[in-house]
Amino acid sequence: MVVGFIGSKKVAVFILVLVLVIVVYEGVTQQVTAKILIAGAFLLAANLVCCMYVNAGRVAKRSLRQTGFVTFHTGLLVILLGGVVSYYTYSVGYVEVAEGNSFSDERSSYNGWKQRFGSRKGTGVQIGVKKIHLNFWENGQIKEYTSQVVIRDGGMEREAVLEVNGSVRHRGLLINLARYFGLAPHFALETAQGEKEGYIYISDTGKTNTFTIPALGYEATAAYRNITDRAVAVSVCAPGKGWVSRTMVAGDVLDLGKGRLKLTGISLWNGITVVKDSGKEITFAGFALFLAGLLMYYLRFFQEALRSGRD
Amino acid sequence: MAEIEKLLLFASIITCGVSCVFHIIGWIFSKDTVFSIGKGLIWPFLGLVTGAIAVRWHHLGHGPYITLYEVLLSNVWVATALYLAVTFKRKGLEAIGVFAMPIILLTVGAVVMSPSHSSNLTPAYKSVWLILHICFAKLTYGSLVVATALSISILLKRYAAEKHRFMMRLTEPERADRLCHKLIAASLMFASIMIVSGSIWANQLWGKYWGWDPVEVWSLITWIVYGLYLHLRITYRFKGVPAAVYCINSFLVSAVSFFIMPYVLNTVHNSFMFAK
Numbered sequence: 001m002v003v004g005f006i007g008s009k010k011v012a013v014f015i016l017v018l019v020l021v022i023v024v025y026e027g028v029t030q031q032v033t034a035k036i037l038i039a040g041a042f043l044l045a046a047n048l049v050c051c052m053y054v055n056a057g058r059v060a061k062r063s064l065r066q067t068g069f070v071t072f073h074t075g076l077l078v079i080l081l082g083g084v085v086s087y088y089t090y091s092v093g094y095v096e097v098a099e100g101n102s103f104s105d106e107r108s109s110y111n112g113w114k115q116r117f118g119s120r121k122g123t124g125v126q127i128g129v130k131k132i133h134l135n136f137w138e139n140g141q142i143k144e145y146t147s148q149v150v151i152r153d154g155g156m157e158r159e160a161v162l163e164v165n166g167s168v169r170h171r172g173l174l175i176n177l178a179r180y181f182g183l184a185p186h187f188a189l190e191t192a193q194g195e196k197e198g199y200i201y202i203s204d205t206g207k208t209n210t211f212t213i214p215a216l217g218y219e220a221t222a223a224y225r226n227i228t229d230r231a232v233a234v235s236v237c238a239p240g241k242g243w244v245s246r247t248m249v250a251g252d253v254l255d256l257g258k259g260r261l262k263l264t265g266i267s268l269w270n271g272i273t274v275v276k277d278s279g280k281e282i283t284f285a286g287f288a289l290f291l292a293g294l295l296m297y298y299l300r301f302f303q304e305a306l307r308s309g310r311d
Numbered sequence: 312m313a314e315i316e317k318l319l320l321f322a323s324i325i326t327c328g329v330s331c332v333f334h335i336i337g338w339i340f341s342k343d344t345v346f347s348i349g350k351g352l353i354w355p356f357l358g359l360v361t362g363a364i365a366v367r368w369h370h371l372g373h374g375p376y377i378t379l380y381e382v383l384l385s386n387v388w389v390a391t392a393l394y395l396a397v398t399f400k401r402k403g404l405e406a407i408g409v410f411a412m413p414i415i416l417l418t419v420g421a422v423v424m425s426p427s428h429s430s431n432l433t434p435a436y437k438s439v440w441l442i443l444h445i446c447f448a449k450l451t452y453g454s455l456v457v458a459t460a461l462s463i464s465i466l467l468k469r470y471a472a473e474k475h476r477f478m479m480r481l482t483e484p485e486r487a488d489r490l491c492h493k494l495i496a497a498s499l500m501f502a503s504i505m506i507v508s509g510s511i512w513a514n515q516l517w518g519k520y521w522g523w524d525p526v527e528v529w530s531l532i533t534w535i536v537y538g539l540y541l542h543l544r545i546t547y548r549f550k551g552v553p554a555a556v557y558c559i560n561s562f563l564v565s566a567v568s569f570f571i572m573p574y575v576l577n578t579v580h581n582s583f584m585f586a587k
Contacts, residue, residue: 009546027528137431164434176518275518287507
C-alpha cells in the first residue's frame with residue numbers, strides 16, 4: 001500500500017511541481033546547491049521506482065503502450081542515476097600542449113583541474129601532440145581544427161585524431177580538443193649563470209601574453225598578428241634600456257645586456273581536456289531507453305493523429 | 312544575394328501582416344471572403360520565407376541554424392508549415408489562424424530585429440547531433456505555437472462566444488482541447504529529442520553532457536512544465552479552460568528559454584546563437 005501511494009500519479013504530480021520550483025529557482029538565481037537538486041532527484045527516483053514496481057506486472061499484457069510507459073519511466077530513472085554517478089565521479093584536467101610535446105594523465109601535469117569528490121590522481125597514460133591542423137575562413141573564423149595525437153599506455157601505442165566534435169576514448173578517459181589554440185614560441189636564454197629554455201603559450205583569444213624572463217626577472221610580452229605568419233612581436237623591459245621590442249622569427253636573437261634571448265622555434269599549441277566520468281554511459285543508456293519508451297507509448301496516439309482528417 | 316534575401320523577407324512581412332489583418336477582420340465581421348484571402352495568403356507567405364531561407368542557404372553554403380537571425384527565420388518556417396499541416400485536412404480549425412498568425416508575425420518581427428550578418432560553418436557546427444538538436448527545437452516551438460493558438464481559442468469560445476457572434480466560428484472547445492493535448496504530447500517528445508541530442512553534442516564538444524547552462528535549465532523547465540501538463544491530464548482529468556490557461560502560460564515559459572535567456576544571460580548558447 002505504501003509502495004502504491006509513493007508510486008501514485010498524485011505523488012508524481014506533487015514531486016514534479018516540487019522539482020519544477022527547484023529548477024525554476026535555479027534558472028532565476030543560479031544558486032541552487034547540488035544537495036537540493038540531488039534531494040529532488042531522489043524523491044523523483046523513489047516515485048519512479050515504486051511506479052515501476054506497481055506497473056511492471058501490466059507489461060505482461062503485452063500492450064505496447066504499457067511497455068512504453070514502463071520503459072520511458074525506467075529510462076528517466078536511469079538518467080537520474082547516471083546524473084548522480086556523474087556528479088560524484090566527474091573530473092577534468094585542462095592542459096596546453098605544443099606540437100611535438102606530450103603530457104601524462106596525472107593531476108600535476110594539468111594547468112587546470114576540477115574534481116568535486118574523490119582524489120583521482122590520473123592513469124599515467126601519455127598523450128603526445130604530433131601535429132595540429134588549423135585552417136581559417138577569409139574573415140578569420142576557424143574552418144578546420146584537428147590535432148593528431150599519440151597515446152601511449154604501458155607497452156601499447158596508438159595514433160588518433162582529435163576533432164572539435166570528435167573526442168577520443170581511451171581506458172574510460174574522454175580526450176577532447178578544447179577551443180583554445182595559438183602560437184608557442186620556444187626561447188633559449190643565455191646568461192652568465194647558464195642556459196634556460198622553454199615555451200611561451202600565446203592565446204588565440206587575447207593574442208598577447210605577459211611573462212617574466214627567468215634568471216633575469218625582466219617583464220616581457222609576446223604577441224602575434226596572424227597565426228600563419230610564424231613570427232612573434234617580443235617586448236622586454238630591460239633595466240637601463242627600457243622596453244626593447246622586436247618582431248622575431250626562428251633563429252633571431254634579442255640582446256638584453258645581461259643575457260641573450262634566442263627564439264629557437266615557433267610551434268602551434270592546442271588545449272586538451274581529459275575527462276573521467278563514470279556516469280556518462282549510464283545516462284546515455286537512460287536516454288536510449290527513455291526515447292524508445294516514449295515512442296512506444298505514443299505510437300498509436302500519433303498514428304491516429306496523422307490519419308487524414310482525424311483529431 | 313543579400314538584396315534578394317532582404318526583398319523576400321520584406322515581402323514576407325507584408326504578406327504575413329496582411330494575412331493577420333484579413334484573418335482578424337474576416338473573423339470579427341464574419342466576412343468569409345476576407346477570411347479566406349487571409350488564409351490563402353499563408354501559402355505565399357510560406358513560399359517567401361522558403362525563398363529567403365533558400366537564397367541564404369545557397370549563398371552561405373549552410374543551413375539556417377547558426378546565427379539567431381537564421382534560427383528565428385527557420386522557426387517561422389516550421390511554425391507556419393506545422394500550422395498548415397494541422398489545419399490542412401481538418402475542417403473547422405481555420406479560425407485558430409487568428410491567433411497563430413500574430414504569434415508568427417511577432418517571430419518575423421524578432422527576425423527583422425536580429426542582426427543578419429553571416430557566419431561561416433565553424434568545426435563546432437559540423438555535427439549531426441547539432442542538426443537534430445536544432446530541428447527538434449524548431450518542431451517543439453512549432454507545435455507549441457499551434458497548441459497555444461488552440462488554447463486561446465478555447466478560452467475565447469468559452470467566455471466570449473455568447474457576447475460576440477463572430478466567436479462562434481471558433482473550433483469547438485472539446486475538439487481544440489483534444490488537439491492541444493496531442494500537440495503537447497508531440498512537443499514533449501520533440502523537446503526530449505532536442506535535449507538528448509543537445510546533450511550528446513555537448514559531450515562531443517566539451518566532454519560534458521550537462522552543464523547547468525541557463526538555456527539548458529530553461530529547456531528542462533519547459534520540459535517539466537509540459538510533462539506536468541500530461542500528468543495532470545491523466546491524474547486529474549485536467550482539460551478545458553484550466554488546461555488552456557496552463558498551456559498559454561507554459562508557452563510563455565518556453566518563450567523564455569527560446570528567446571529571452573540567450574539575450575539576457577551569459578550562456579554558452581549565445582556564443583552559438585549570436586555567432587560570436
